[in-house]
Amino acid sequence: MTSPSTILVAGAGIGGLAAALALARAGFRVVVFEAAPALSEAGAGIQLSPNATRVLSALGVVEALRACAVAPAAIRVLNARSGREIVRIPLGRAVEARYGAPYWVVHRADLQRALLEAAAARPEIVLRLGFTIVDHAVGEHGVTVVGKTQSGVLVEEQGHALVGADGLWSTVRARLGRDSAPRFRGRAAWRALIPAGDADPAWRRPLTQLWLGPDAHLVHYPVRAGDAVNIVAIVKDDRAARGWAAPGDRDALLARFRRWSAKARAILEAPARWQIWSLHDLPPRPRPGRGPVTLLGDAAHAMLPFLAQGGAMAIEDAAVLADCAAHRPDDLAAAFRTYEQLRQVRTMRAAQESARMGAIYHLGGALAAARDFVMRRAGGERLAARQDWLYRWPG
Numbered sequence: 175m176t177s178p179s180t181i182l183v184a185g186a187g188i189g190g191l192a193a194a195l196a197l198a199r200a201g202f203r204v205v206v207f208e209a210a211p212a213l214s215e216a217g218a219g220i221q222l223s224p225n226a227t228r229v230l231s232a233l234g235v236v237e238a239l240r241a242c243a244v245a246p247a248a249i250r251v252l253n254a255r256s257g258r259e260i261v262r263i264p265l266g267r268a269v270e271a272r273y274g275a276p277y278w279v280v281h282r283a284d285l286q287r288a289l290l291e292a293a294a295a296r297p298e299i300v301l302r303l304g305f306t307i308v309d310h311a312v313g314e315h316g317v318t319v320v321g322k323t324q325s326g327v328l329v330e331e332q333g334h335a336l337v338g339a340d341g342l343w344s345t346v347r348a349r350l351g352r353d354s355a356p357r358f359r360g361r362a363a364w365r366a367l368i369p370a371g372d373a374d375p376a377w378r379r380p381l382t383q384l385w386l387g388p389d390a391h392l393v394h395y396p397v398r399a400g401d402a403v404n405i406v407a408i409v410k411d412d413r414a415a416r417g418w419a420a421p422g423d424r425d426a427l428l429a430r431f432r433r434w435s436a437k438a439r440a441i442l443e444a445p446a447r448w449q450i451w452s453l454h455d456l457p458p459r460p461r462p463g464r465g466p467v468t469l470l471g472d473a474a475h476a477m478l479p480f481l482a483q484g485g486a487m488a489i490e491d492a493a494v495l496a497d498c499a500a501h502r503p504d505d506l507a508a509a510f511r512t513y514e515q516l517r518q519v520r521t522m523r524a525a526q527e528s529a530r531m532g533a534i535y536h537l538g539g540a541l542a543a544a545r546d547f548v549m550r551r552a553g554g555e556r557l558a559a560r561q562d563w564l565y566r567w568p569g
């Protein structure tokens with residue numbers, strides 16, 4: 175019997191860990207390299223749509239998440255200026271019945287812990303923390319990665335193939351020589367998490383609440399089984415910061431929302447601390463990888479967050495990648511080209527749709543009134559059905 179091929183994965187984010195699990199289940203040995211010395215996800219929430227929870231279920235992660243996930247009954251869309259509800263888009267049981275998988279909101283740390291525990295339970299997966307990949311080279315027998323350890327020592331590791339799941343600022347992508355610098359999109363996400371005890375009962379309800387205003391919107395939902403409320407405000411911005419954790423000036427944020435309704439402003443006044451994440455995406459590229467090297471998740475197709483699909487696409491990527499690799503274990507380069515081809519149209523559509531939603535969310539004046547009218551007239555059921563292409567995946 176030949177020993178299984180070793181696939182190297184750069185990055186232990188949502189995409190890298192999901193890929194490691196899917197590849198291990200497909201019979202590969204996997205080594206995951208993560209630059210951070212310890213895995214501690216940003217204190218923020220993430221929405222997991224049915225296309226993502228379906229894959230997480232197949233990866234054996236859903237049960238560990240269930241206890242801390244919240245299943246919102248609906249997305250409640252409100253006009254931020256008037257404070258009036260525009261429409262409710264049903265989620266909860268309606269989603270489970272329609273798509274056979276739940277729509278959950280979770281804390282990122284809970285998702286990461288569930289993925290990590292599942293990975294730790296598989297002997298085929300090795301996790302190397304504090305190992306920053308700085309370069310890679312493709313040779314006759316596979317791929318060599320060069321990484322820097324915490325103490326600054328350069329180390330080489332070998333495998334049969336490499337998956338760059340190292341996020342927006344991917345080193346693997348840069349080393350592939352692709353013309354692919356992230357584009358700053360002139361907006362910033364302000365993020366905060368407050369304990370349920372500090373939150374108005376209306377914010378603790380199992381709902382995703384989405385307030386739409388000119389050039390800005392606000393989303394909040396409970397996480398950690400209702401013990402905390404996640405708040406994200408997206409506003410225009412002309413400065414690009416790197417990373418998740420740049421501190422935000424609360425007063426500056428509140429000043430931008432002066433003309434919002436008192437109910438919406440009360441939510442923004444609740445957190446004492448905010449963190450800012452500048453929004454970038456990647457220009458679409460037809461062939462992200464080369465030879466036995468490919469990209470996955472944000473490294474391949476970082477997108478704007480208005481459709482809440484960046485993480486879901488990374489999780490889908492992981493499932494498709496492992497499927498392709500399982501079909502061509504003897505030719506991983508060919509398997510990776512098939513994977514890239516299979517993912518291209520869908521991830522491009524998600525990115526385009528996300529940008530389009532952002533433009534609609536941030537309309538002002540007469541156009542905002544027209545948007546609210548169209549949404550109200552369409553009604554929640556019809557608006558929900560518009561996500562069939564996204565949530566029914568793989569069909």
Ligand SMILES: Cc1cc2nc3c(=O)[nH]c(=O)nc-3n(C[C@H](O)[C@H](O)[C@H](O)COP(=O)(O)OP(=O)(O)OC[C@H]3O[C@@H](n4cnc5c(N)ncnc54)[C@H](O)[C@@H]3O)c2cc1C
Binds near residue numbers: 188339479485486
């Ligand atoms: C405001 C906001 C809200 C969002 N909301 C949602 C949502 O509700 N639902 C959803 O599905 N998506 C959402 N997203 C998108 C989602 O967060 C990302 O798409 C997802 O986190 C990408 O995962 P990833 O594993 O590809 O990359 P990352 O999470 O960036 O992980 C990359 C990992 O690689 C490591 N790394 C980087 N460089 C190296 C290196 N050289 N060597 C080794 N390791 C390295 C990093 O430390 C990191 O751990 C949102 C994004 C934003 C900005």
